[in-house]
Amino acid sequence: MTGQRDRWAELTGGEAGEEYARRFARLAESGQDIHGEATFCTALLEPAARILDAGCGTGRIAIRLAELGHHCTGVDVDPSMLAVARREAPAREWLLGDLARLDALDLPPGFDLVLAAGNVIPLLAPGTEPAVIQHLAAALRPGGLLVTGMGLDAAHLPLPEPPVTLPDFDHWCAEAGLTLRRRHATWSGAPYREGCGYAVSVHSRATA
Numbered sequence: 001m002t003g004q005r006d007r008w009a010e011l012t013g014g015e016a017g018e019e020y021a022r023r024f025a026r027l028a029e030s031g032q033d034i035h036g037e038a039t040f041c042t043a044l045l046e047p048a049a050r051i052l053d054a055g056c057g058t059g060r061i062a063i064r065l066a067e068l069g070h071h072c073t074g075v076d077v078d079p080s081m082l083a084v085a086r087r088e089a090p091a092r093e094w095l096l097g098d099l100a101r102l103d104a105l106d107l108p109p110g111f112d113l114v115l116a117a118g119n120v121i122p123l124l125a126p127g128t129e130p131a132v133i134q135h136l137a138a139a140l141r142p143g144g145l146l147v148t149g150m151g152l153d154a155a156h157l158p159l160p161e162p163p164v165t166l167p168d169f170d171h172w173c174a175e176a177g178l179t180l181r182r183r184h185a186t187w188s189g190a191p192y193r194e195g196c197g198y199a200v201s202v203h204s205r206a207t208a
């Protein structure tokens with residue numbers, strides 16, 4: 001661990017796993033589609049792709065991606081979130097780890113897609129964002145995709161104001177050798193326009 005608390009831990013005290021899972025269960029019961037991220041990623045992938053769910057939380061997305069036939073590894077630093085994932089899908093790979101020290105997990109590189117959904121990037125520990133993006137980029141195969149979803153205003157974040165701007169994020173990605181390929185305003189693919197409160201971005205690592 002870096003020793004620095006991430007913004008998610010500051011907000012939740014590291015005890016949000018069960019409540020987070022209940023929130024999505026309630027949304028599903030009310031008829032909402034809670035699998036938009038997995039559907040979006042699958043449309044970008046060949047069958048049986050290798051995916052790293054970075055900041056996987058309770059495993060909501062990785063479990064769905066596995067149901068869709070992909071091979072997912074979930075990494076998260078919050079044991080309360082991982083406890084839910086392990087209970088819901090004990091056979092899957094759930095790793096406790098800090099994305100700012102992803103190298104410490106010795107994951108085999110070459111992932112087809114790395115996903116950081118659900119505001120993982122704005123919820124990192126302040127100042128660790130460039131290092132995390134370097135690690136996520138290094139985990140990709142040449143041509144592999146980094147897919148992120150993040151709020152850009154208070155209405156789309158569990159924070160009073162956005163800690164990360166899109167120009168900052170794109171700059172960190174460029175420094176990590178990633179190129180922006182597509183940007184949407186929602187997981188269902190609505191076009192992104194300047195001033196949107198949410199961005200779904202697809203960056204790619206250069207081909208060899």
Ligand SMILES: C[S@@+](CC[C@H](N)C(=O)[O-])C[C@H]1O[C@@H](n2cnc3c(N)ncnc32)[C@H](O)[C@@H]1O
Pocket residue numbers: 006007008054055056057058059060061075076077078081097098099100116117118119120123124125
């Ligand atoms: C709002 S939750 C989103 C969980 C999941 N991606 C989803 O969309 O359901 C944000 C997650 O990012 C994780 N996170 C924040 N900083 C992290 C870090 N440095 N390393 C690993 N996980 C981190 C938190 O522990 C938390 O589970």
